[in-house]
Amino acid sequence: MISISNLSKTYKKENAQPVFAVQNITLHIERGDFTAIVGPSGSGKSTLMNILGLLDVPDSGSYQFEGKEVSLMTIDELADIRNSNIGFVFQQFHLLPKISAKENVELPLIYSNRTNIGGMAENVLAQVGLKERMHHTSAELSGGQQQRVAIARALVNDPDILLADEPTGNLDSESGTEIINIFKQLHSSGKTIILITHDMNIASHAQKILKIVDGKLLNHTAVS
């Protein structure tokens, strides 16, 4: 479902050394995979994930999403795929502060082409165990709860693939475990999942672990 080859991205800034954040990465993700990406801080995990999530563009290499070359898509086509085919979960949650949990979860629905969206936000909030807190703003929720709202938002359009960039990075271990359990549950219900972490405990839940160091993919490690 995802196929990238020789993907590279370099950050160039005036009066600074270029940063080769992603270098010649080639990888394939099959439908239903649960993949963990691990690596030290600054190794290029987020850069790769943002490209996979169509939030950023590579300098070179090819990226095929569901068999279609991403570099040939218009920005509106990219927006539509982000809306209905990909759910993205950020380390910093990125909830809008002035609106309720439910309204945050409804954001992707605003931009979808679905005709009937009634009850969808409530359903996914129930799925992450937050239905009774749905009228609270993020300031009134704990970190773990905020991340669960963000997961609900990623799920609301029922995408095939979920991308999570260190979703437990800002959480205590107890909340982190809750979040990981949600991802395991989602995987068993058929979702394709790619998750960044530098916690090997969490990575051990995945079927496949990718190690990135200095922007390069080290080796594929299969986990039972």
Next chain:
Amino acid sequence: MVKIRVVQSGFRTAWTHKVRALFMILSIMIGIAALTIIISLGKGTEEKIMAQVRKFFSPKTVMVVSGGGRMEPNRPVSFSGNLKLDDVEEIIRQIGDITDFDAILPVPGKEAQANGNNTLVDIVGHTPAAEIVHNLVVTEGRFFGEAENRTLARVAVITPRARERLFGTSNPIAQTIRIDNVPFQVIGVIGPRGMDPHGTDKDNEILIPLNTVLRRVANVDYVMLAKFLVHDERRTIPAAEQIKSILRERHSINPSEENDFQVITPVRVKELIDNATRTFNLYLPLLAFVALLVGSIVVVNLMLISVNERVKEIGLRKAVGARSNDIAVQFLIEASSVTIVSGAAGIGIGILLLTQIAKYMNVPFTISWSAVLICSVVSIIIGIAAGYFPAKKAAGLSPIESLR
């Protein structure tokens, strides 16, 4: 394509930043309220003036004034004595469809005595048709008639102030007034008319048949002005042209010379009024418009600041699938809904204040609906302009850069 849910969401998010919305509303509302008030007051004032003018100058009137130059309000009239009664009679003969006419000769500042009182009054010679031509309201007695004008009868119709000064509260009808020791019999009283456009007190006059004034008081053969009523409003302009050529011929004026008279039509009167009301109808609305413009610059800036503050929000919306167009629509809807509400509030407050100001200024309360329309259109245009630039800026941001 505009998604209906994006529009609905824009209407909601317009009000999530309450302080910003409040400042935007204030900055536009004040300008709109000022425009509504000023334009409506201008219309009310003009209607008031027009109503007063119609009393002196109906739409079927053509007036000839002796003397050249231009007649302007508040300029004393000096006349040269070359508009003869014969000229007036010739005009009536040639034009044919004049229904009524009044020729006027004022003799200002005469001493009048009656009942042991004496006071300065303005004597004014009128034809009997003056009652119709000027819509005079006879409150007691009657106006003088054709026979009295022909026979140079010494009869007088008096006005409220002259009456009070000479007769107090006693009945003036059939009493005698002496003017230069010539006795006149009071046959009627007319209602108050106030000041004329030159500032003359029309309520301190004594009206006497024109021929009586010409022969017995002033001993001249000319009048100051003549007013003609034609049978149809559309005839005023052609009649005015005809009068000009009749008088130029009778006064032997060469083609290179100016008229020694002026012909005034309702069109010319409207011009004079427009000049007088220009402050209200042009300069003040311009001032209010500038206020509105400043208000809209504030709104555009607040929207730009809002876009900068909300870069993360825009990035997040794009990350979850908003197209650039959706972001642009959201900001357009936010700006225009706030400005439309401001416009409506401004019009509402304007009308509210207008009821009070109109009462205070003694101007009839009229809402200029064209003003309201203009204000609404202006506020919508401001809204779109205020939304357009920030919306373009917001729509162009890349999702990941905005989220960082």
